Amino acid sequence: MQKYIMHIDMDAFFASVEQLDNPALRGRPVGVGSMHRRSVLSAAxxxxxxxxxxxxxPVHQALKLCPQLQVVSGTRGRYKEISDQVMKVLGNYSPVVEQASIDEAYLDITGTQKLFGPPRKLAQSIKDDIYKTTGLTASVGIAPVKFLAKIASDLNKPNGISIIEPHEVEEFLKTLPVEKIPGVGKKALPRLHAFSVKFAADLRKYSPEFWKERFGERGLVLYEKGAGIDPTPVTLGGQMKSSSAENTFDDDVSDPHVLKTLLLxxxxxxAADIRRKGLKGRTITLKIKFPDFRQITRSKTLDFRTSHSGTIYKTGCKLLDNEGRIGPVRLIxxxxxNFENRSRQLSLLDDPENPVDDKKLDQLDKAVDQVRRKFGINMLTRGRLLEDE
Structure with missing residues (x-):
C-alpha cells in the first residue's frame, strides 16, 4: 500500500486570527507584535x-517597509482555542495526527482512500471543514515522506494544495534548492555550495561516508533526504520538542548580574512549563543577540534529564561565563x-552539582508548582529575584 503523509499549515495564523476577530483589519497589512522599540513581529x-x-x-524595520502596517499585540489564548478546533477537525480524518506546532500538523493518510477518496479530494475536504469550523484557510502538502509533505505545503500558499506523487519525487529533488530541506541553515549552506551542492538531488553526488565524515550523523540524514528518504513516522499526538524563554531589552545590557537575573x-x-507536561530535558541552550543583530547560541547536553530550574539556570550561567566579556546585549x-527518555549510565561517584537522583529537588519543585497554581505565580519568589526588585 502506497504511503501518504499530509502536512497542514494554517495561513499566516496569528495575523489571520486577528483579522477574523476584528473586521476592521481585514484586507489590511497586519503584524502581530508590540510597539516597543526592540520588539519583533511574531506574524505578518x-x-x-x-x-x-x-x-x-523588528517592528521599526517593518514600519519603514510598510508605514500603514497595523501592529496588534496578539491574544495567545485565542490562538490556542482555534488551534484546538483545527486539531479536532483533523482527528476526524485520520487516527494518526501529530501536532507539530500551534498552527501545523502532520497526518498519516495511508489507507484512507476508501473512506475519503484520493489524497486531493481528502485535502479539499479537510480545508473546507477547517474553514467552516474556524473561518480560516489552510495550505496542504502531501507526499510519500514527512519532510517532503512539509515542503509541499509551502509551494502553493495561501489556501493551496500541493501533492508530490511517488513517481515525481526524483524529478522534484533535482529542482529543490538544498536550503529548502529542513535543517539546512545559513551555516551549512555555504559548505554545501562549496561541494557544488545547490539542489537536493546534488547530495547524491557523494557517498554517505563522505557526508558523515564532514557533518557527522546529520550528514547521513542529509544524504537520505537528497534521495527522498525520510523514515520519520507521524507520531500520534506529537511531543513538544523544546521550551524556551527570551527577553529583548529596550536598552542594551552589559551587566552580567542583570543578564543572569533574567536567566534565572x-x-x-x-522549568515550570515542562513539569506541567511531565517532561525532562537534557540539552540546555543559551541564546544571545547583539545590537548589530548578530546572534549566537551555545548548548550543553547533560548526562541526565532534568526539569529543575536551578540546574537549567546554572548550566545557562556556565555557558554565558564561557563567552567571557561579551559586551552589550540586546536579547538573552x-x-x-532533548526530551527523549533514554536510559542513563549510573555513576559510581557522587556529583554534588548533578541533581538527577536528588528526589528532594523534584518534591520541592512540585510543592512550589502547587502553591503557585493555587495562589498565583508571584506567591513564591526566589530571594535572588527579590534582591533585584
Missing part, C-alpha cells in the same frame, strides 16, 4: 508580506530540549 498577514514584511522582523527568571518559567534567552 499576506497583505503585509507584499511589502516585504516578515515574521521575526527564564529558567523558572521553562534560554531553552531546554
Amino acid at each position: 498577514s499576506y497583505e503585509a508580506r507584499k511589502f516585504g514584511v516578515r515574521s521575526a522582523m 527568571k527564564q529558567s523558572e518559567r521553562i 534567552g534560554i531553552g531546554i530540549s
Whole structure:
C-alpha cells in the first residue's frame, strides 16, 4: 500500500486570527507584535508580506517597509482555542495526527482512500471543514515522506494544495534548492555550495561516508533526504520538542548580574512549563543577540534529564561565563530540549552539582508548582529575584 503523509499549515495564523476577530483589519497589512522599540513581529498577514514584511522582523524595520502596517499585540489564548478546533477537525480524518506546532500538523493518510477518496479530494475536504469550523484557510502538502509533505505545503500558499506523487519525487529533488530541506541553515549552506551542492538531488553526488565524515550523523540524514528518504513516522499526538524563554531589552545590557537575573527568571518559567507536561530535558541552550543583530547560541547536553530550574539556570550561567566579556546585549534567552527518555549510565561517584537522583529537588519543585497554581505565580519568589526588585 502506497504511503501518504499530509502536512497542514494554517495561513499566516496569528495575523489571520486577528483579522477574523476584528473586521476592521481585514484586507489590511497586519503584524502581530508590540510597539516597543526592540520588539519583533511574531506574524505578518499576506497583505503585509507584499511589502516585504516578515515574521521575526523588528517592528521599526517593518514600519519603514510598510508605514500603514497595523501592529496588534496578539491574544495567545485565542490562538490556542482555534488551534484546538483545527486539531479536532483533523482527528476526524485520520487516527494518526501529530501536532507539530500551534498552527501545523502532520497526518498519516495511508489507507484512507476508501473512506475519503484520493489524497486531493481528502485535502479539499479537510480545508473546507477547517474553514467552516474556524473561518480560516489552510495550505496542504502531501507526499510519500514527512519532510517532503512539509515542503509541499509551502509551494502553493495561501489556501493551496500541493501533492508530490511517488513517481515525481526524483524529478522534484533535482529542482529543490538544498536550503529548502529542513535543517539546512545559513551555516551549512555555504559548505554545501562549496561541494557544488545547490539542489537536493546534488547530495547524491557523494557517498554517505563522505557526508558523515564532514557533518557527522546529520550528514547521513542529509544524504537520505537528497534521495527522498525520510523514515520519520507521524507520531500520534506529537511531543513538544523544546521550551524556551527570551527577553529583548529596550536598552542594551552589559551587566552580567542583570543578564543572569533574567536567566534565572527564564529558567523558572521553562522549568515550570515542562513539569506541567511531565517532561525532562537534557540539552540546555543559551541564546544571545547583539545590537548589530548578530546572534549566537551555545548548548550543553547533560548526562541526565532534568526539569529543575536551578540546574537549567546554572548550566545557562556556565555557558554565558564561557563567552567571557561579551559586551552589550540586546536579547538573552534560554531553552531546554532533548526530551527523549533514554536510559542513563549510573555513576559510581557522587556529583554534588548533578541533581538527577536528588528526589528532594523534584518534591520541592512540585510543592512550589502547587502553591503557585493555587495562589498565583508571584506567591513564591526566589530571594535572588527579590534582591533585584
